[in-house]
Amino acid sequence: MTEPAETQRRWPIIPTILVLAAIAVMIALGVWQLQRKGEKEALIALFERNMAMSSMVAYPELPPVPDTMLYRKSSAVCLEPVRWDQRSGTDRAGKSGIRMIADCRTGAEGPGVLVDVGTADDFTPPKWTGGVVQGTIVPGPEQPSLIERMTGKAVPARAMLVADVPAAGLRASAVPSAADTPNNHLAYAVQWFLFAAAALVIYILAVRRRLRP
Known part of the structure; x- marks a missing residue:
C-alpha cells in the first residue's frame, strides 16, 4: 500500500x-x-x-616581534653568519636577483638574527664574515601558515633586518613596505x-x- x-x-x-x-x-x-x-x-x-x-629601536632579541617594531630602523651585531638562505627578490632599483639572508650568531645562545645583506646575480654566498648591520626590521621569510595559526601549531615568527648598506659585491635589497601586507x-x-x-x-x-x- x-x-x-x-x-x-x-x-x-x-x-x-x-x-x-x-x-x-x-x-x-x-x-x-x-x-x-x-x-x-x-x-x-x-x-x-x-x-x-x-x-631607531633596539632589535628584538626573541620572537614574536611586536607589530610596533616592524618597519622601524634598527641595528644588530652579527658575530658570525652560521647559515645562508638564498631567496629570489629584487634590489632597490627593481632588478631581479638572489637575496642573501644570513642567519647570524649574536652570542653564545639564542636564536640569533636574520640579516638580508644584499642581492646577487647568482646563488654564491658572499665572503661576508659579519659585523654591525643597520637597516629596517621586516617580517622574516618564514611565516606561519593560516592552518598552523588556526590549529595552534604556529611557532613565533622571526623578523629580519634588511641592511641599508649591502655587503661587498652585492646590491642593496629592496625593503618591503606596509603596502606589501596582504x-x-x-x-x-x-x-x-x-x-x-x-x-x-x-x-x-x-x-x-x-x-x-
Whole structure:
C-alpha cells in the first residue's frame, strides 16, 4: 500500500536543518572576514606610521616581534653568519636577483638574527664574515601558515633586518613596505556570502523540483 501523495511530498526537515546550518557557518565566516579586514587595515596604518619614523629601536632579541617594531630602523651585531638562505627578490632599483639572508650568531645562545645583506646575480654566498648591520626590521621569510595559526601549531615568527648598506659585491635589497601586507579579507567575505546564497538557491530549487507533482 503506497503512502498518500501529500505525505510523499513533505518538505525534508533534516536536510533543511543541515543546509541551513551550513549556510549559517558560511555567513559567520563572511562576517569574520569583514572583521579581519578592519583589523588588517589598522595594522597596515600602524606599519605606515612605523615607516615614517626615523628614530631607531633596539632589535628584538626573541620572537614574536611586536607589530610596533616592524618597519622601524634598527641595528644588530652579527658575530658570525652560521647559515645562508638564498631567496629570489629584487634590489632597490627593481632588478631581479638572489637575496642573501644570513642567519647570524649574536652570542653564545639564542636564536640569533636574520640579516638580508644584499642581492646577487647568482646563488654564491658572499665572503661576508659579519659585523654591525643597520637597516629596517621586516617580517622574516618564514611565516606561519593560516592552518598552523588556526590549529595552534604556529611557532613565533622571526623578523629580519634588511641592511641599508649591502655587503661587498652585492646590491642593496629592496625593503618591503606596509603596502606589501596582504589584505584580501573583503574578497574572502564576498566569496563566503556568495557561497551561502548559492547553497540556499540550489537547495530551494532542488526541493521544489522534488515536491513538484
